[in-house]
Amino acid sequence: MIQRQKGCNDIYGREAKIWKYIDSVIDAVMEKYNYTYIRTPLIEATELFHRGIGESTDIVTKETYDFVDRGGRNITLRPEGTAGVVRSFIENKMYGDNLPVKVYYNGTMYRYERPQSGRDRELTQFGMEILGSDDPLCDAEIISLAVNIYKMLGLKEIKVNINSLGDNASRLKYREELVKYFKPHMDELCSDCKERLEKNPLRILDCKVDCDSDIIKNAPKTLNFLNEESRDRFEKVQEYLDVLEVKYEINPNIVRGLDYYNHTVFEIEAKVDGFGANNVLGGGGRYNGLCKELGGPDTPCIGFACGIGRLVTALELEKVSLPIVEDVDLFLLYVNEEEKNYAAYLSQELRLAGFIVDTEYNNRSLKAQFKQADRLNAKYIAVLNSEDINNNEIKIKNNKTKEEDIISLDAIIYYLDEKINTNIEEDYGECSHECCGNHDGCKCHNHEEEDL
RNA sequence: GCGCCGUUGGUGAAGUGGUUAACACGCUGGUUUGUGGCACCAGUAUGCAAGAGUUCGAUCCUCUUACGACGCCCCA
Numbered sequence: 001m002i003q004r005q006k007g008c009n010d011i012y013g014r015e016a017k018i019w020k021y022i023d024s025v026i027d028a029v030m031e032k033y034n035y036t037y038i039r040t041p042l043i044e045a046t047e048l049f050h051r052g053i054g055e056s057t058d059i060v061t062k063e064t065y066d067f068v069d070r071g072g073r074n075i076t077l078r079p080e081g082t083a084g085v086v087r088s089f090i091e092n093k094m095y096g097d098n099l100p101v102k103v104y105y106n107g108t109m110y111r112y113e114r115p116q117s118g119r120d121r122e123l124t125q126f127g128m129e130i131l132g133s134d135d136p137l138c139d140a141e142i143i144s145l146a147v148n149i150y151k152m153l154g155l156k157e158i159k160v161n162i163n164s165l166g167d168n169a170s171r172l173k174y175r176e177e178l179v180k181y182f183k184p185h186m187d188e189l190c191s192d193c194k195e196r197l198e199k200n201p202l203r204i205l206d207c208k209v210d211c212d213s214d215i216i217k218n219a220p221k222t223l224n225f226l227n228e229e230s231r232d233r234f235e236k237v238q239e240y241l242d243v244l245e246v247k248y249e250i251n252p253n254i255v256r257g258l259d260y261y262n263h264t265v266f267e268i269e270a271k272v273d274g275f276g277a278n279n280v281l282g283g284g285g286r287y288n289g290l291c292k293e294l295g296g297p298d299t300p301c302i303g304f305a306c307g308i309g310r311l312v313t314a315l316e317l318e319k320v321s322l323p324i325v326e327d328v329d330l331f332l333l334y335v336n337e338e339e340k341n342y343a344a345y346l347s348q349e350l351r352l353a354g355f356i357v358d359t360e361y362n363n364r365s366l367k368a369q370f371k372q373a374d375r376l377n378a379k380y381i382a383v384l385n386s387e388d389i390n391n392n393e394i395k396i397k398n399n400k401t402k403e404e405d406i407i408s409l410d411a412i413i414y415y416l417d418e419k420i421n422t423n424i425e426e427d428y429g430e431c432s433h434e435c436c437g438n439h440d441g442c443k444c445h446n447h448e449e450e451d452l
Numbered sequence: 453g454c455g456c457c458g459u460u461g462g463u464g465a466a467g468u469g470g471u472u473a474a475c476a477c478g479c480u481g482g483u484u485u486g487u488g489g490c491a492c493c494a495g496u497a498u499g500c501a502a503g504a505g506u507u508c509g510a511u512c513c514u515c516u517u518a519c520g521a522c523g524c525c526c527c528a
């Protein structure tokens with residue numbers, strides 16, 4: 001038996017419809033915010049992700065899928081979206097365009113790690129970046145944009161945590177102070193943190209073992225080490241967030257792992273029961289140093305990324321009802337070959353007329369065909385009958401009320417149009433999405449109606 | 453990379469070192485040769501993740517591998 005690769009998933013059926021729906025919401029929202037879609041390769045040169053420079057060396061231990069191709073090139077499957085976007089920005093000389101460049105991506109990423117709750121080896125992330133502006137409004141827009149996508153999808157319980165690392169000078173100073181603070185407390189830290197003290201002291205604040213200890217609670221906070229410029233900048237971000245009516249909390253323990261981050265960093269978490277250890281839906285921050293580090297012009301950038309898998313989990317746990325079409329409009333049943341031919345013909349006609357139509361393929365008993373119609377949630381069913389067909393008639397039954405009408409075959413499109421397209425309101429009830437009445441990007445059936 | 457627990461039909465699962473692997477759901481057919489969802493009857497794993505070992509004999513014991521769940525590391 002060939003099994004799928006560790007940490008990879010097949011997504012199909014209802015779940016696949018949820019994924020497609022999420023994609024459609026992302027596309028609609030990003031369009032309104034005027035971000036353009038960008039597709040970069042899944043494979044990149046290994047050194048794009050394993051740069052090994054900066055203040056920590058653990059960057060090279062990143063858990064990526066690396067291989068050497070037939071030409072001897074060192075290749076890495078992209079573990080995240082930002083580096084590829086920045087590489088593309090530089091390579092295509094987008095810095096010559098009108099800045100800032102606002103882009104979004106949505107695609108598969110690979111991480112060579114042990115799968116566990118909320119963490120797969122193959123994952124899908126969407127994200128957006130603003131390249132070429134250092135204005136605090138960009139920081140606020142990215143955060144509010146992320147929040148708005150979650151809201152549009154119907155997610156209610158989300159929490160925004162923000163922090164500022166300050167500029168490089170502030171950040172370095174903070175790092176020094178942190179090491180100075182923890183050194184005397186070495187013995188009280190867990191073994192992992194002792195190592196982190198050397199490699200990446202900022203991450204001690206994230207430690208799961210020691211997180212409740214007073215040593216960590218009383219550790220120096222990034223915000224106390226911001227120089228005046230950085231502090232002003234962070235205040236400006238908060239001001240814009242207030243203007244955009246984004247609720248947030250300042251959480252000094254949000255540091256993000258990578259050393260190219262500076263100034264604003266943030267995470268958005270789902271506050272849903274049952275999420276386990278990984279309840280962060282997405283996060284991001286400002287990375288003003290990355291573009292230059294990759295050999296491009298010194299360009300300030302900020303971005304956000306969100307794992308779609310976790311998003312789907314959150315939507316399910318919150319029992320958000322999504323406008324996903326799972327019903328067929330009409331199911332055609334038949335017994336003999338003449339009727340089967342007609343079923344084939346009629347289903348094509350009606351499909352091309354815009355209805356969702358299905359029929360029997362395996363010549364099963366009528367009983368089995370009725371069951372099939374129910375499994376497919378057929379709104380209407382029709383048992384084709386040679387005699388009826390010759391009389392230019394068809395019996396159509398409402399599969400819910402069991403009311404049956406005998407109508408002329410010529411009138412079937414008109415009949416279905418009236419029955420199906422006028423019953424949408426009552427079938428789907430009131431729309432519960434927050435977006436209703438406010439935005440026209442909503443894909444709810446109610447809104448589709450209005451659009452028509 | 454480390455730790456811990458798992459893997460039995462389409463699904464949920466019971467079970468045992470010894471020739472037919474329970475039960476339920478589902479599915480298919482029939483009772484009812486063309487208007488169902490109920491009821492009843494029948495069928496539905498040459499098979500217990502894969503491989504190796506112990507044994508007269510392994511789904512069951514041992515080992516290895518693969519995959520799954522959860523946690524650590526890492527976190528983009």
